[in-house]
Amino acid sequence: MQKAHGEKMTGSRIIIETLIEQGVTDVFGYPGGQVLNIYDELYKAQKRINHILTAHEQGASHAADGYSRATGKVGVVISTSGPGATNLVTGLATAMLDSIPMVAITGNVPTNLIGKDSFQEINITGITLPITKHNYFVTDVKELADVIREAFQIAKSGRPGPVLIDVPKDVQVNECEFIPHSVVEPLKQEIADDEIIDQAVELINNAKRPYIYIGGGAAGRGMADDVKALAEKIDGYVGCTFMGLSALPNSYDRFLGMQGMHGKYASSMANNDADLVIGVGVRFNDRVTGNIKKYCNNAKIIQLDTDLSEINKNVKVDVGVIGSIVSSFKRILERCDKQSHPEWHKTVDEYKAKEQQILEEADRLSKTDMTPKRIFDVINRNKDADAIIATDVGQHQMWTAQYVDFERPRRFASSGGLGTMGYGLGAAIGAYVATGDKTILITGDGSFGMNLNELATAVTYNAPIVIVLLNNGVLGMVRQWQTLLYGKRYSNSVLSNKTDYVKLAEAFGAKGKRVTNIKDFEAAFKEAMSQDKPYVIDTIIDIDEMVLPMIPPGGSIENIVLTQPKEDK
Amino acid sequence: MRTVIAIYVENKYGVLARVAGLFMRKGFNIDSLTVGKTHDPDFSRITITLNGDDYVRTQIVNQLKKLHNVKAVKLLEPATSVERELVLLKVKNTPQNRSEIMAATEIYRAKIIDYTTEAMCVEITGESSKINAFIKVMMPLGIIEICRTGVVALDRGTSILEK
Numbered sequence: 001m002q003k004a005h006g007e008k009m010t011g012s013r014i015i016i017e018t019l020i021e022q023g024v025t026d027v028f029g030y031p032g033g034q035v036l037n038i039y040d041e042l043y044k045a046q047k048r049i050n051h052i053l054t055a056h057e058q059g060a061s062h063a064a065d066g067y068s069r070a071t072g073k074v075g076v077v078i079s080t081s082g083p084g085a086t087n088l089v090t091g092l093a094t095a096m097l098d099s100i101p102m103v104a105i106t107g108n109v110p111t112n113l114i115g116k117d118s119f120q121e122i123n124i125t126g127i128t129l130p131i132t133k134h135n136y137f138v139t140d141v142k143e144l145a146d147v148i149r150e151a152f153q154i155a156k157s158g159r160p161g162p163v164l165i166d167v168p169k170d171v172q173v174n175e176c177e178f179i180p181h182s183v184v185e186p187l188k189q190e191i192a193d194d195e196i197i198d199q200a201v202e203l204i205n206n207a208k209r210p211y212i213y214i215g216g217g218a219a220g221r222g223m224a225d226d227v228k229a230l231a232e233k234i235d236g237y238v239g240c241t242f243m244g245l246s247a248l249p250n251s252y253d254r255f256l257g258m259q260g261m262h263g264k265y266a267s268s269m270a271n272n273d274a275d276l277v278i279g280v281g282v283r284f285n286d287r288v289t290g291n292i293k294k295y296c297n298n299a300k301i302i303q304l305d306t307d308l309s310e311i312n313k314n315v316k317v318d319v320g321v322i323g324s325i326v327s328s329f330k331r332i333l334e335r336c337d338k339q340s341h342p343e344w345h346k347t348v349d350e351y352k353a354k355e356q357q358i359l360e361e362a363d364r365l366s367k368t369d370m371t372p373k374r375i376f377d378v379i380n381r382n383k384d385a386d387a388i389i390a391t392d393v394g395q396h397q398m399w400t401a402q403y404v405d406f407e408r409p410r411r412f413a414s415s416g417g418l419g420t421m422g423y424g425l426g427a428a429i430g431a432y433v434a435t436g437d438k439t440i441l442i443t444g445d446g447s448f449g450m451n452l453n454e455l456a457t458a459v460t461y462n463a464p465i466v467i468v469l470l471n472n473g474v475l476g477m478v479r480q481w482q483t484l485l486y487g488k489r490y491s492n493s494v495l496s497n498k499t500d501y502v503k504l505a506e507a508f509g510a511k512g513k514r515v516t517n518i519k520d521f522e523a524a525f526k527e528a529m530s531q532d533k534p535y536v537i538d539t540i541i542d543i544d545e546m547v548l549p550m551i552p553p554g555g556s557i558e559n560i561v562l563t564q565p566k567e568d569k
Numbered sequence: 570m571r572t573v574i575a576i577y578v579e580n581k582y583g584v585l586a587r588v589a590g591l592f593m594r595k596g597f598n599i600d601s602l603t604v605g606k607t608h609d610p611d612f613s614r615i616t617i618t619l620n621g622d623d624y625v626r627t628q629i630v631n632q633l634k635k636l637h638n639v640k641a642v643k644l645l646e647p648a649t650s651v652e653r654e655l656v657l658l659k660v661k662n663t664p665q666n667r668s669e670i671m672a673a674t675e676i677y678r679a680k681i682i683d684y685t686t687e688a689m690c691v692e693i694t695g696e697s698s699k700i701n702a703f704i705k706v707m708m709p710l711g712i713i714e715i716c717r718t719g720v721v722a723l724d725r726g727t728s729i730l731e732k
Contacts, residue, residue, distance in 0.1 A: 129587060130594050134637040137582060154637060309631035312624075 006179055011141040012037035012172040015105060016045050018148040023183050024076050026050045026067065026433055028060035032080025033120060034107030037172040039078075052433055052461060054426065055453035057084050061091020062426030062451075063433070065100050069413040070388055070431035072220055074101045074155050081108045082120030085166070086127065090420055092162045093131040097417025098243060099216055101160035103151050104132075110170040111139055125166050133161030141174040149184045157187040159217065159307040189306055189324035197328065199319045200278075200302045201335045207276035207300070209344045210236030213259070216243030216416065217281015217305060217325055220409045224248050226326075227280070230333045235341045237348055239267040241282050242416045246389075246406035256348070260288040262398040262547050265358055265562070266351035272296065272557040273347060279303040281325050284314040285417070286553075294556035304328050358562050362548065365564065369518045370541045372470075376403030378522045379440070379468065382529060387438040390414065390428035392447030393421045395476035396468075398547040400442045422450030425467070429454060432463040438529065440466045445495060446475040452504070458534040459509040466528040467536045469501060472543050480546050484561070505536035514538040571600075572626050573652060573722050576615040576633060577641040577730045580606060584638045588615055591636065597621060597629055601654075601719030612640065614730070618697075618720050641730045645722045652722035654700050657682075658691045661711035670710055677703045688713060 009017065015038055019027065029051060031039040042051050054060040057079040064075030075095075079088055085106040095102045109118045125137045134154050136147050144167065151163040204210060212231055214223075219240075224247060231238050231254045238248060239259045248255045256267035263271075271277065277299045282288070284303075289295040292315065301317040303310070304325050311320030321328045363373050376399060383389075389404055390413040391397040397414055406412060413431050415423040424441050425448070432439040448469055458465050470476075478493040505512030510533055515521045521539055528535035550561045578584045585604055592599050600618045607614050621629065626644060633642045645652070660670055662685065674681055674691055677699065683690035693703050697720060704715070724730075 125583065126586070129583075129590050139582075307635070309628065309635060311631075313628065 006177040008175050009178045010037065010041075010173055010175050011144050011167065012041045014141070014144050014176070014178050015148065015167065015172070016041040016049065017178055017180075018145045019076060020045065020048055021180055021183070022074075022149065022152050024049060024074070026052060027076040027078055028052045028054060028063040028067070028430065029078030030054060030057045030060055030080070030084060032084045032107070034081040034109060034169050035078060035084075037169065038105070038107065052429070052457070054429070054457045056451065057087035058090055058422070059426035059429070059451055059454040059457060061088045061104065062094065062420075062423050063430030064102050064104075065091060065095045065423075066390060066413040066427030066430030067434040068095075068100050068102060068430075069427070070410050070434045072410065073434070074103055074152055075430065076103050076105070078105045079107075080120065081106060081124070082122045084120075085122055085124040088164075089127060089131065090418075091426075092128055092164065094415045094418045094420045094423055095162040096131045096133065098415065099160050100162065101155040102162035103148070103155055104162060104164040106164065106166045107172065108166050108168045111168045112170070114168065124164065128164050131162075132164045135164040135166070137166045138171055139168070141171050142176045144171065145178060145181070149181060153184040153187065158189060189327070190322060192321045192323035192328045192331070196319060196321050197331045197335065200321055200332050203276055203300050203302055203319060204234055204278070204332065204336045205339070207234070207236075208341055209273060209275045209347070210234050210278065210341070211270050211274035211276065211299075212236055212238045212278045212280065213240065213271065213282060214238065214244040214247050214280045215241040215282030219244050219247035219281070221326055223280075223326060223329060224409060226329055226333055228252060228254070230329070230336070233333065233338050234336055235339045235344070237270050237344075239263070239271055241285070241288055242401055242414070244282070245401055246412035247409055249407050250405040251407075256352075258401050261290065261551050261553070262402065262549070264402060265355040265549050265560075266348060268549070268551065268557060268560065269351045270348050274299050277301045279317070280329060281305060283310050286314070289315060290551050291554055291556045294558070358549070362563060366542070366545070368542050370516070370521065370539065372399040372541070372545060373403060374518050375468070375470070375521060375539065375541070376400070378518065378525055380405045382522070382525050383440060384438045384529070387411065387440055388413065388428070388431045388435065390424045390431060390439060390441045392424035392441075392443040392450075393419045394444045394447055395480065395545070395547050396442050396444045396447075396470040398477075399470075402547075421447040425451055425454040425458070425465075428465045429458055429461070429463050432465060433461070438466070439463070440468065442468050442470070444476060445469060445471045445473065449497070455505065455508040455510055455534060455536075462532065463534060464532050465534045466525070466531075467534060468525070469536055469538050470541050471501070471538050472541045472545065474543055476545070477547070479543070480550075483544070483546070484550070484565070485552065501536055501538040505534070510534040510536060512536040512538060514540065516540045570620065570622060570626070572619055572621050573645040573650070573720060574617045574619070574629065574633070575643045575645055575722060575730050576617065576639060577607075578613050578615060579638040579640065580611055580613045581638055584613070585615070587636055587638060588633065591632055592617070592619070592629070595628065595632060597625055601717070603719040603721050616719070616721050643724075643730055645724060649728075650722050650724050652696055652720050653694055654697050654720050655692065655694045655718045656700050656704070657716045658693070658704070658707060658712060659714040660689055660691065660707055661713060662687055662689045663711075666710040670707070673703065673706045677706075679703065
């Protein structure tokens with residue numbers, strides 16, 4: 001498509017040409033005063049690049065993030081200066097904490113008005129300094145194309161992350177020659193030293209109870225087969241962090257699922273009981289370790305990461321393997337011995353049996369038939385194997401993590417590190433735009449209220465998103481903590497709104513149905529899955545339903561709460 | 570542990586804020602910071618001193634390496650590096666303290682660079698320990714104002730901060 005070499009162009013056209021050159025086919029955003037020139041070029045280039053107009057810049061930023069999670073591509077978002085730019089902040093922070101590659105382009109006031117508190121002027125590079133991998137304030141149109149290319153390279157190299165480019169309006173107007181370039185490749189990752197690989201292999205060969213534990217750094221990198229192969233070879237088990245969900249299919253028999261604060265019982269117990277933990281692209285977050293002094297006291301720890309600052313950051317490890325995770329893992333897999341640990345199987349089988357028992361017990365004790373387990377059984381039975389699951393943040397998110405059966409990588413979009421309520425709908429739209437695959441948003445009435453305006457966007461773009469709104473009339477996770485840790489003083493966690501979610505969905509041009517029992521839920525879910533427009537299932541669940549197990553904050557496996565506390569009357 | 574970090578950075582808009590901001594958000598307190606262009610005007614060198622244990626020292630180096638504009642980072646060890654700090658001190662000039670100021674200035678190899686009947690300005694260069702000792706001597710003599718550059722440091726021998 002290359003134009004003649006060195007064609008003279010305006011900065012705004014250079015922005016669009018460079019995006020197209022870097023393989024961008026879809027951008028999310030919202031126009032405004034200081035990006036009118038960019039939007040004018042988007043208009044002219046609409047056959048070559050698709051723009052999705054959201055209801056709010058925050059929604060656009062989450063859409064770009066969801067787009068990236070579903071594909072591995074760099075998500076792109078455009079917004080105007082001032083409030084347009086500050087509305088991206090939560091989206092950028094969300095992407096930063098979960099290492100999601102994104103490029104955000106903001107307009108700013110002309111350079112002669114910078115620093116004068118001009119209308120809609122904000123120092124967005126200053127604001128986003130701690131929540132971007134890098135950012136740029138471009139003052140010369142001649143630098144613009146290379147800055148954009150470099151931004152893409154930074155976003156996708158090593159440990160990915162968001163990059164912001166702030167472009168004053170005069171730089172968008174000024175002209176210079178545009179010389180086309182090829183798609184920039186991620187920078188080559190370091191390769192771990194042989195010696196370090198051998199140290200890791202030695203620990204593995206001496207282990208009796210190995211536990212491989214995968215995180216966001218391993219998910220979506222084509223490592224599923226290697227992880228399975230290592231688990232088979234060393235006769236171990238695999239668990240994951242929240243960010244590692246969907247990296248392995250839940251049907252894999254050595255996969256124990258998520259561990260940690262709301263992890264599955266068997267996975268958390270196996271992690272605690274292991275004599276060797278192999279952390280693959282994980283950061284040993286506090287939600288995983290609980291009380292750091294009691295975490296894995298009996299285990300040797302190997303940590304594989306591409307980001308050297310992660311080694312020994314939260315947990316002191318025995319071997320830190322720095323460099324390309326994929327390559328390090330492959331080399332470890334090749335070199336370690338074939339092993340057999342029947343005792344370890346026996347132990348884990350006991351944990352699995354107990355886990356099953358706990359689940360059945362909880363289900364039996366529940367006051368309604370709309371238990372999370374039954375709801376997710378319905379979802380698992382009726383969703384496409386390939387469906388993308390997005391969530392907001394709270395109880396529904398943890399239930400999703402515990403119960404949804406994922407079949408393949410990049411089918412999960414949820415804010416892990418930042419825990420952004422209001423993330424889900426935008427992300428679901430982004431994931432749908434990226435893949436065209438059936439997309440299901442699991443949300444709660446608290447989170448949904450934060451950015452439900454994007455329902456308009458989903459309707460406009462015919463994104464048939466199935467929205468399972470788990471409605472308990474409260475901020476469920478806050479309530480759960482208040483129940484367990486704050487003497488049932490339910491301070492401001494009861495939502496007294498009178499919202500009719502069915503009418504709300506219809507007002508936006510979507511469909512809606514309210515369900516109060518599991519049979520109706522199944523019927524509604526089936527209907528929703530076959531629709532060509534968004535469908536909100538207002539799913540009424542019990543106010544006191546809890547996410548269990550729970551290892552209380554700062555606690556350890558000894559403090560694990562397995563069953564709902566009895567009503568004290 | 571007192572720590573001296575040398576940081577080689579691209580001489581670009583906002584780089585100092587990026588480096589200083591990293592210390593702030595990781596909760597590491599900077600004791601002194603100096604920055605200036607190198608012989609290659611496209612690059613600057615930042616020297617930071619802080620107090621930190623092994624965890625802080627390792628983390629800060631590894632975190633700094635992640636900043637896009639940072640091209641090299643090194644902890645400078647006292648045994649293998651040289652460091653200097655420059656201080657300008659303004660002290661009261663009275664008949665009672667004049668001779669003592671002159672004596673201290675001489676012994677510490679400092680220099681009087683401004684002199685009025687009311688005040689003197691003294692320049693002293695050296696390692697931080699020497700500077701601190703000199704300030705302690707001058708304190709009772711009536712320091713009016715003080716300005717320290719913070720530490721600059723280089724490795725001994727031919728070792729350089731790699732680009």
